[in-house]
Amino acid sequence: MVSNSCDASTYYSSLSSDDLDGTNTGVALQATLQALLESTHANVIPYTSTATDCWNALEVLDKDPASETDVILIYKLTPEPFSTQGVSSGWNREHVWPKSYGVGYDGPDTSDLHSLRAADWSVNSCRSNRYYAECDAEAAGGGDCTSPAHAEAADGTQKQSFSGELGRFAPPPSVRGDLARSIFYMAARYDGGETDTTDLSITDCPCLSTNTMGLLSDLLQVRSEWV
Template sequence: MQSPVVATKFHCTKSAIYSTGHCKKRTTIFHFKFTRSSTFRIQRFNLACHNRNPENHLVSPWSSDIFPRGIRNCTECINVSWRWVSQVISFYLFCLNLVADAVAIDYPSPSFVYACEDVNNYYANADHLEGKSLKKKLNSIIARHQSLSYREVWNALKLLDASDVDNPKASSGIVEIYSLRVVPKSLAGKPDGWNREHLWPRSYGLKDGSSLTDLHNIRPADVNVNSSRGNKYYGECNVYSTKCLKPANKEAALDTETDKDRWAPPKQHRGDIARALMYMAVCYGFRQPDGGPALHLSDSPKSSTSEMGLLSTLLKWNEIDPPSREEKLRNERVCKFYQHNRNPFVDHPEYASLIWEEHSSLRLPRSHEIHNKRQFKTSRSSVDRLQTFKERHGGIAMTGTKQF
């Protein structure tokens, strides 16, 4: 993010002519340049006061009876000049505050640590919970967060979805969510460029406010591909569909697909999108202060009731496509630089089956059972499923005990 630059130039000329003297303030030019390093310069300041008699002849101030009035007139000129200086300095300090506020949004003080940065304590109160109790507790943890303006989202995406995840500020490109292409950051909002894709569509209950600009739910997408997806819910083509399109769009990744109602993103981002929608259903799944509707996940999605889906498919995607390094870094940066909250399902994918257990194909042990290594009885088929989950998620599965 480039530092804002505010520049202003003042040009004033003031003349005062009196019957017994003349005081003239020559052209006075102030040039102030405000930058992040607080550069402050006065380019030129010329002030001249001359005592003149009514005939416009120069006389010695020491011998002239108009000396006192001439001095007063010149003093008035100087007072006017310093009033200008005082006003400009006040304006300068005001601009510095604006710059500081703008910079703080993207790059907070390194010495300040937000609660979301301490991952272990962030979810401490969610232990021993499941179902609606877990959902409500997670909501209380993540719902109150910094809200961005819609314009600020552009710059945030340039950092969060940069093609070089290790040096995002220096990266010149971003990665589009559906096409997987790297495109220049400079094409943001251009007809042949990329725009802001709401994974949870706006028509499914997003209103003006924090839900509309939540960075966990917004990704860069090719303009044409984004338009092709529209507000379709997520899911793979119906096996009985005769109009399944693969890829979903000629500019989308080859492993995308779509039919009349469903849209399947690239396989490497299916888990990311599933966890983003789960976050939305928890963060905005209860009565919202701004009057927005409560969002829900369902296997019978409907925009009129703010139900997005397909839930069973999203739970499957969460299992087979665990959080990648890039997804974890993104989650960390949303916490540290922007909203100061986290997506719980990136940090704890097992929360998904604990909340939506009846829709999940894999019953995971509770998080407190994981951390405390408590024993639980299980059938042979359950052990097999845990072993499969371990292979997919990189954890350690053992008979009777599961650890991450």
């Protein structure tokens, strides 16, 4: 997303007082935010290109502050050299909002950098398209909780499968707020009005066929931890 100013008050200056003070809520507020986000998303970076693409962007956005040649992997929280991108023993591009939940393989949502993170190849495969939520021992049809979610994943990660669906994945606690914010952004940003996009929403009943991600209650829980 490109804006003429990084100042929040300037960016949101087009919103009305009712939008800012909580008078407008729900569908009305989401429509206003969606229009603003779409209008400022002028520079769509290609997912893969011989020119600048998402690989290049992630080398900047997820760069290790302690290194000029490494990224920090989102679910592993360890550095990895830029040079191992796309290699099965290295890192790849994780869609925070999975492609199978409505992002697909084309359109601005596929390469939206608010929903892409550098991730360890194996841990990314472990997450697959599981929605974000902690394990629930009481859930019907739920399998055992694995923590950490993968041998290479950071402490505090969790994975749980369910009968008939892939199930839940809990990221490392220190990045849950960042990932929740990414999910909320995608739901506000995409309403299916643009070519090759779908209407994205968040719920406590995630469903692949309706492009509804989750788990809303868990995402709201970490919202208070944003800084």
